[in-house]
Amino acid sequence: AQSVTQPDIHITVSEGASLELRCNYSYGATPYLFWYVQSPGQGLQLLLKYFSGDTLVQGIKGFEAEFKRSQSSFNLRKPSVHWSDAAEYFCAVAPNSGYSTLTFGKGTMLLVSP
Amino acid sequence: GAGVSQSPRYKVAKRGQDVALRCDPISGHVSLFWYQQALGQGPEFLTYFQNEAQLDKSGLPSDRFFAERPEGSVSTLKIQRTQQEDSAVYLCASSLARSSTDTQYFGPGTRLTVL
Numbered sequence: 234a235q236s237v238t239q240p241d242i243h244i245t246v247s248e249g250a251s252l253e254l255r256c257n258y259s260y261g262a263t264p265y266l267f268w269y270v271q272s273p274g275q276g277l278q279l280l281l282k283y284f285s286g287d288t289l290v291q292g293i294k295g296f297e298a299e300f301k302r303s304q305s306s307f308n309l310r311k312p313s314v315h316w317s318d319a320a321e322y323f324c325a326v327a328p329n330s331g332y333s334t335l336t337f338g339k340g341t342m343l344l345v346s347p
Numbered sequence: 348g349a350g351v352s353q354s355p356r357y358k359v360a361k362r363g364q365d366v367a368l369r370c371d372p373i374s375g376h377v378s379l380f381w382y383q384q385a386l387g388q389g390p391e392f393l394t395y396f397q398n399e400a401q402l403d404k405s406g407l408p409s410d411r412f413f414a415e416r417p418e419g420s421v422s423t424l425k426i427q428r429t430q431q432e433d434s435a436v437y438l439c440a441s442s443l444a445r446s447s448t449d450t451q452y453f454g455p456g457t458r459l460t461v462l
Contacts, residue, residue: 237389265447265448269453274455275455276350276351276438276452276453276454276455276456277390277438277440277453278453279450279451279452282450284448323389323390325389327447328447329447330447331447332378332395332397332402332403332445332446332447333378333442333446333447333448333449333451334380334392334395334403335380335382335390335392335451336392337389337390337391338389339387339388339389340388340389
């Protein structure tokens with residue numbers, strides 16, 4: 234069965250500092266990979282996704298993620314965090330065929346300090 | 348344009364009551380998903396519809412949970428004889444077609460509290 238691990242429950246970053254959120258997955262083949270953000274009272278919003286090709290993918294709001302097959306990882310990065318980035322971030326995988334049932338990690342809560 | 352909407356946004360039920368949660372997907376979206384998000388957890392898949400056909404209900408936790416999408420648009424998730432462990436946020440998502448590459452658009456969720 235596929236699974237997603239986000240080892241950090243909470244992360245605090247100073248405004249303007251760089252950010253990296255970790256995600257590891259377990260899956261028989263290379264799945265499709267996603268990062269979503271959830272702000273309080275809001276639905277999940279897709280930041281970026283990886284299907285194939287270039288392992289560095291760019292997303293919205295200045296986020297990027299790098300797929301590393303050898304490490305089964307798909308870490309999310311941002312060079313300079315803004316206070317408005319404070320939210321919960323979820324990594325997710327979906328099978329690379331058929332319909333896209335998402336399997337989510339438990340999430341990482343990002344806190345931004347002034 | 349309009350996104351995915353869900354109603355009610357909040358629902359409080361006494362243990363043993365039946366509840367019905369509604370999802371209005373984006374118009375024209377073929378695929379519709381329900382997820383359950385317990386406090387402090389990521390969303391977990393419940394069920395999947397392609398138009399009016401329920402193709403996957405493997406995530407429904409018990410036979411008290413029932414979902415339908417009779418005309419291939421609006422969907423209702425019904426929980427019978429609610430239990431405290433049913434307390435969670437129920438998320439609905441829709442996507443344009445049937446492929447894993449299609450983006451799922453999520454609604455704001457319905458927060459269910461069972462007392």
